[in-house]
Amino acid sequence: MSIYFLGINGVIGSGAFLLPQTIYKDMNLMSVFVLLCAAITVSMIALCYADLSSRFTSSGAAWLYSYNAFGRFTGYELGIYTWFLGCCTYAAEIVALLTTLKSFWPAYNNKWVYYGTALGLILLFTIINLFGRTIVKLVDNLSSAAKIITIIVFIVIGAFFIHKMNFTPVIPKAASLGAGSFMQHFGAAFSVVFYMFTGFSFIPIAAKQMDNPEKNIPRVLIAVMITVTILYSLMMLVAIGILGAKMVNFSTPIAVAFQKAVGEWGYVVIIAGMLISIFGVAFASSFNTPALIASLANEHSMLPIWIGKKNKHDAAWVAILFSAVIAAFLITQSYLFLVSCIVLASFVQYVPSILAVIKFKHTNEFPNHGFNLPGGYLIPALALIISCYMVTNFTWKTILLGVVVGVVTAVAYFFIEKDEKEEQRRQDYLSKMRNK
Numbered sequence: 001m002s003i004y005f006l007g008i009n010g011v012i013g014s015g016a017f018l019l020p021q022t023i024y025k026d027m028n029l030m031s032v033f034v035l036l037c038a039a040i041t042v043s044m045i046a047l048c049y050a051d052l053s054s055r056f057t058s059s060g061a062a063w064l065y066s067y068n069a070f071g072r073f074t075g076y077e078l079g080i081y082t083w084f085l086g087c088c089t090y091a092a093e094i095v096a097l098l099t100t101l102k103s104f105w106p107a108y109n110n111k112w113v114y115y116g117t118a119l120g121l122i123l124l125f126t127i128i129n130l131f132g133r134t135i136v137k138l139v140d141n142l143s144s145a146a147k148i149i150t151i152i153v154f155i156v157i158g159a160f161f162i163h164k165m166n167f168t169p170v171i172p173k174a175a176s177l178g179a180g181s182f183m184q185h186f187g188a189a190f191s192v193v194f195y196m197f198t199g200f201s202f203i204p205i206a207a208k209q210m211d212n213p214e215k216n217i218p219r220v221l222i223a224v225m226i227t228v229t230i231l232y233s234l235m236m237l238v239a240i241g242i243l244g245a246k247m248v249n250f251s252t253p254i255a256v257a258f259q260k261a262v263g264e265w266g267y268v269v270i271i272a273g274m275l276i277s278i279f280g281v282a283f284a285s286s287f288n289t290p291a292l293i294a295s296l297a298n299e300h301s302m303l304p305i306w307i308g309k310k311n312k313h314d315a316a317w318v319a320i321l322f323s324a325v326i327a328a329f330l331i332t333q334s335y336l337f338l339v340s341c342i343v344l345a346s347f348v349q350y351v352p353s354i355l356a357v358i359k360f361k362h363t364n365e366f367p368n369h370g371f372n373l374p375g376g377y378l379i380p381a382l383a384l385i386i387s388c389y390m391v392t393n394f395t396w397k398t399i400l401l402g403v404v405v406g407v408v409t410a411v412a413y414f415f416i417e418k419d420e421k422e423e424q425r426r427q428d429y430l431s432k433m434r435n436k
Contacts, residue, residue, distance in 0.1 A: 003203070003216055007224035009144040011199035013089075014096030014278045015339070016151070016232065017270075019192050020239050021253045022336070026189040028245075029170050032236050034186060038193035039229040044383040045350050046200050046225050048357045050218035051373035055366040057214055061201060062349040063296075068366065069356035073413060076302045078349060079292070080409040085345035086289030087323055091330035092338035093282035094118050099335055100274050103252045118331045125286035126324045130315050143280015150273025154258055155234045161261035162241030191393040195339045196232060198346040200224060202288070215370030286327075290319035304416060340398045347390050348402065354384045 023031045052065045063082055067075025098118060102108035108117070128135060200221060235254065239247060242257040250256040255274065259267035294316035297308030311317045330338060357373065357380045360366055373379055394402075 003220045004223055005144055006140075007200065007203045007220050008227060009140060009147065009281070009284070010202045011197060011224060011228050012147055012151070012231070012277075013196075013199060013281045014093055014100075014274075014335075015192075015196040016147075016235065017254045017274045017277075018096055018099060018252065018335070019196060019339075020236055021247055021250060022192050023189045023236070024240065024253075025248045026185040029167055029240060031189065031240070032233055034189045035193050035232055035236060036229070038190055038197060039225070039232070041383070041386045042194065042197040042200070043222075043225045043229075044379050045354065045387065046221045047373055047379055048350075048354050048383055049201060049203075050221045050371050051357050051368065052353060052360075053217040053221070054214045054368045054371040055360065061203075062353050065356045066352040069359050070352065072302070073410075074352060075300075076296070076413055077406065077409055078352060079296045079300075079302060081345050081348045081405065083289060083293045083296075083323070084326075084405050085342060085349070086285055086292060087326045088330060088338050088341045088345060090282060090285040090289055090323065090327040091333070092335060092342060093278050093285060094121055094327070094331055095333075095335045095338060097121070097275065097278045097282060100252055100271065100278065103250075103255075104271065115331070119328060121282070122286070122324050122328055122331075125283055126320055128283075129287055129290070129320045130311065130317055131313050139280050139283050143277050143284075146273045146276035146280070150270060150277065151231055151235060153273075154254060154270060155231070155238055157266075158238040158242060158258060158261050162238060163244070164241075166241050166244030187393040191343055191390065192336075192339065194346075194390065195343050197225070197228065198342060201346060201349060212370075214368075218371035286320075286323070289327075290316055290323040293323065294319040302416075337398070340394060341401060343390065344394055344398050344402045347387060348406075350387045351384065354380050354387065358384075 020031070023034065027034050049061070053061075056064055056068070061082070063075045063079035066078045095118070098108055098114055101117075102114070107113050203217060203221060203224070239253055239257045242261050243250075243253060247253045247257070252271070252274070255267050255270035258270045293303065294308040294310075297303040297305055297319075298316075307318050307322070308316055309318050330341075333341075358377060361373075361377065361380075391399075
């Protein structure tokens, strides 16, 4: 159950509260259809992860699967992309928190107040992380409880204030402009919804710390995807039922919908739940992201050992500071751009992972324990095709950033490999001299 709630907290983030407006703007009532399409797509990818997690008990998820399937370089690239994904999530949640504050606190329209608070939060998280991990579990549990309670309260009470007339039109306006326009709007909405499910890939990262991960993680992945799909669909239906077409006018549509339904206290309840939830996810990202890059250095020797250097509180201080600096640069970007970057980094993880499933099914390497993906190659093939569809929805700016991260990572790899080989030769030489 603890892994299940960890998964729920990892998947349901700020997007559940802030993105319904963006999705509805593109697809009207068909937003729910787009959501279900994205849920089916991501669920197929999650099933591939379930298959892989039943083969490996070590921590690492995507980069570990690619490392075993395609070698050290691929694993290294995926490890860095996963870390970059964490930095984007870290920054996106801070931007989401400030966007929520801006919706009712005009002072945050001032860029000095906005960026001052953002940097202050990053500094706060960094200081806490430098003194160990004791508070992390408490904050994670608190934010998870706040999130679940807020969503359930909204769905259960909000359902009594739905107006049937708000469920029209069923067909979005974009459909009347031709197939090209419809697909463009569908793709835009699909990419945004896709982001709302991407957190599932973090569930197997800490597999080594879980009991019986090869059986429990596949079960949790399936249960989490079903739960989140139901909650998202109901939230969207209730929000549309209360606000209708007016939903496009509000940056915090769930809070405004509850305000319209039950009065001012409803807005306060949702905003409070949102702030606690988003703060918790941002804090968890600030902890998990440097932990990943530190493990690449300390446990797998894929990065220079100094990156994983720890202080007396067992905190990887170099990785913490490095991740904080990258997040500080990323908070200058818009929330939707960071969402796009997260989807791109997720796509980069998914494709090699899906290919790893196909390879292991073909070669029978690393047998399954507890879960075996049914249907042979069908689900991985469909997941691969739909994942590649995501490329058509990225902007040139997002793709350029992804390419830059990949190229810089690749160049750094060869320098790291060269340094490691030289160090190994030096150690061999010293050992030889000592023996003489």
